[in-house]
Amino acid sequence: MLSIERSAYFVPDTRFVVQTDLARFNINAAQAKVFTKIYGLNQIPYAKDISVTDLIEKSVSKLFVDGTVRKQDIKFIIHAHTAKVITRFGQSVIREVKSRLGLLSATAFGTSLNNCASTLNAFEMAAMLLTCQDKTAKAIIVTGEMAFTPTVQVIPNTSITGDAAAAVVVSLNDHNNKLLALEINTYGKYSRGIWLSEEESKDFEKRYVPLLGETINKVVEKTGLSLSDIKMILPHNVNLISWAKLAKHIDYPLANIYLENISKYGHCFGADILINFTDVQSRQLLNKGDYYLMVTVGLGATFAAAVFKY
Known part of the structure; x- marks a missing residue:
């Protein structure tokens, strides 16, 4: 049975304010009022002067801070994302993160199968993949991307998206979560x-x-x-x-x-x-x-x- 062992996230400190940064969201004051007063949206984080790779690395690296998770036990890194393209053609964000953090034993891949619901798809994938590994094996599920255009950032009459990344370590041998x-x-x-x-x-x-x-x-x-x-x-x-x-x-x-x-x-x-x-x-x-x-x-x-x- 799959369990969550550790979790971490990174949200940039820089923020857009829905009521004042109208040009960024291509909305007018009346629309901004709906987003804030009815939908409850106020501040939207954005990544300034860092790449989407940096964003994801910052969340994944937090999983190893206290040394309780061994890098050699990570056998899979699954990057769940919404946008089908999150960086320039030919670049693999998650493989770059794997290389930077020295996760040499891991197979890294991404999925955007069900857009924002891909995160829970990744739990299903991790459970199946880990059944073929030894008892010490773990997987990282990470989700993170940037709202790089107004089309991606504003969901009409629904929401406004922000930049962030979050990650969990999962295994089949923990007793919590x-x-x-x-x-x-x-x-x-x-x-x-x-x-x-x-x-x-x-x-x-x-x-x-x-x-x-x-x-x-x-x-x-x-x-x-x-x-x-x-x-x-x-x-x-x-x-x-x-x-x-x-x-x-x-x-x-x-x-x-x-x-x-x-x-x-x-x-x-x-x-x-x-x-x-x-x-x-x-x-x-x-x-x-x-x-x-x-x-x-x-x-x-x-x-x-x-x-x-x-």
Whole structure:
């Protein structure tokens, strides 16, 4: 059973402010007010004078700070990202990170299969790959990229994305943060993502909460638990209003959905759920034996949820 052993993230200190940096986001003051007052977005991190490779390296390197994770035990590095192209053609960001950090025993590759939901796809991949390794084997799942154009940065009527990277070490032999069940559902009729027609976009917005609620209920049912057994939901930070609607739809306490980072970081692609996990751990908001969910959605459209036991 796959477990999370360590986690870390890096968010740049530099920020755009939604209400004032209108030109950056190509929005007007009225749109900015919607993003801040209704969606809960305030500051958006951006990486100044560093590359996407640097961004990812900074998060992965934190996993080795105290020496408890041995580099020779890392057999796989899986980079989950949203944009299909995140650097210049011919360059492999994750192989460069592997080389810089001396992770010589690892096979490194990337996946953008389900956009922002690719992070949970990577957990599934890691579990399968590690079954063929010895007991000491571990994998790193890292997600990180930059919002390098307005098209990538602003999701109309939904969210604004920021620059960040987050990473976890996973193995099959730890006893904490065990992955109990995973549910990934893809709805191809929305495959055009941000290029959906107006009619298609309205249909997606209408079905978003019911489809997400269905995915959550399915993954909880797989474990034999009920929603009342789930101590906390660690969400993607798309906006506040969608999670308020979801909480009402599934009759789950909004206070138990960790939403504190939406105003600070915006939506940092697939890194959101790992950033939230790291913060919840550091704040000791979960106790031994608690059940929690990681929940994310990738445009295209993929709804994904996973149940873990702390």
